[in-house]
Amino acid sequence: MSDLSKSSNQWRERQSFSIEKFATTLRADFRFSPLNVFLLVGIFCAGLIAHLSLHEFSVHAVLLSLGSALALSILLRLSQVWEAVVMLGTADCLITYLRLRPDSETLLSTIVIASLVAPSIQIAYQWERAVLLRFGRFKGIRKPGVFIMTPIIDKVAQFVDQRIRVTDFSAETTLTSDTVPVSVDAIAFWMVWDAEKSVLDVERFEQAVILSAQTALRNAIGRNDLSVLLSERDRLGQEIQKTLDEKTSAWGITTQAVEIRDIIIPKGLEDAMSRQAQAERERQSRIILGTAETEIAEKFARASEHYRDNPVALHLRAMNMVYEGLRQKGSMIIVPSTAVETMGLGALGGLTAFGKEFASKQQESQIEENNPRGAESSPSK
Numbered sequence: 001m002s003d004l005s006k007s008s009n010q011w012r013e014r015q016s017f018s019i020e021k022f023a024t025t026l027r028a029d030f031r032f033s034p035l036n037v038f039l040l041v042g043i044f045c046a047g048l049i050a051h052l053s054l055h056e057f058s059v060h061a062v063l064l065s066l067g068s069a070l071a072l073s074i075l076l077r078l079s080q081v082w083e084a085v086v087m088l089g090t091a092d093c094l095i096t097y098l099r100l101r102p103d104s105e106t107l108l109s110t111i112v113i114a115s116l117v118a119p120s121i122q123i124a125y126q127w128e129r130a131v132l133l134r135f136g137r138f139k140g141i142r143k144p145g146v147f148i149m150t151p152i153i154d155k156v157a158q159f160v161d162q163r164i165r166v167t168d169f170s171a172e173t174t175l176t177s178d179t180v181p182v183s184v185d186a187i188a189f190w191m192v193w194d195a196e197k198s199v200l201d202v203e204r205f206e207q208a209v210i211l212s213a214q215t216a217l218r219n220a221i222g223r224n225d226l227s228v229l230l231s232e233r234d235r236l237g238q239e240i241q242k243t244l245d246e247k248t249s250a251w252g253i254t255t256q257a258v259e260i261r262d263i264i265i266p267k268g269l270e271d272a273m274s275r276q277a278q279a280e281r282e283r284q285s286r287i288i289l290g291t292a293e294t295e296i297a298e299k300f301a302r303a304s305e306h307y308r309d310n311p312v313a314l315h316l317r318a319m320n321m322v323y324e325g326l327r328q329k330g331s332m333i334i335v336p337s338t339a340v341e342t343m344g345l346g347a348l349g350g351l352t353a354f355g356k357e358f359a360s361k362q363q364e365s366q367i368e369e370n371n372p373r374g375a376e377s378s379p380s381k
Helices: 002-016 019-023 034-054 059-079 082-100 105-120 195-200 205-223 226-231 233-251 267-308 311-329 337-343 345-370 372-380
Strands: 121-124 128-134 137-142 145-148 154-161 165-175 181-192 253-264
Touching: 034 059, 034 105, 034 121, 059 082, 059 105, 082 105, 105 121, 121 128, 128 195, 137 195, 154 195, 165 205, 181 205, 181 226, 181 233, 195 233, 205 233, 205 253, 226 233, 233 253, 267 311
Parallel strands: none
Antiparallel strands: 121 145, 128 137, 128 154, 165 181, 181 253
């Protein structure tokens, strides 16, 4: 799994690498932007016009001049170092001299001027600071906008992005204080506030920040147990952010926040924790049920004190319970014999049965009076 993540990170780095990205690294001496290409082509066109005004028209000179401008633009855009400027300019001057001698002095001057002047005009974007070196020594910080650098002897060490950056990092298979292997993914929000310190004091400050964040994350995991990691992610992130900021402040870098994205634990431990949580919930439900039973028993004990010296109230309560049972559950209810004797339910049941029998006989007599013929014909049938 770690090999797969490493390969994906390398693939993303290769995809994000571009010409503009290369210009912000220590390997580039300047940034050859579209403005520099336009300036280079413009100087070649001006030199070609001056050459044609002094000498007779030559298709060979036009093609050679425009071809040189196009080739230099492409090659300088790809290389962006002073060595390439000197070598390509020298080669172009040699080819032009051999092709157009003795009428090549104007185009030779054009090549020299274009090769030196075009890369000297630099642009720093609004969110950037350019660290300028002269003869290898720190010259100063160039703010956003257009600035001029001396050809050959000046070098833009790096264009430093001062926006807030988001970096993801992880600690794979790290043991907690209770010896549980976990893999933690996190992100850090940081920014460069001093371009001079970050470039001159640290070789590759981006990688230094990532490695420092991983180390701080591993140390934080080792100091806490698994339950703390799972329940106190915010506190853990603040702890890592404080540790990381103390280290990076000397580099001109501020770590603003660290957030824990995911904590991965072994599958077997995850199942065991799930069963533990389920058992805990069942224990809580049993405790709640027992508490309810205790409260009910206490209420009944208090009620018995009121019924103890008041048999009439107990008698009415018992009759009300029987009535509710008959009304809701049906016409049959089982009660203890003592309750029957106490409440006189036997007499009450007899009266109820006698009333039902008397009512049924009255109904039959009314039917016979209303339909005497039907009553006479029924035996013959």
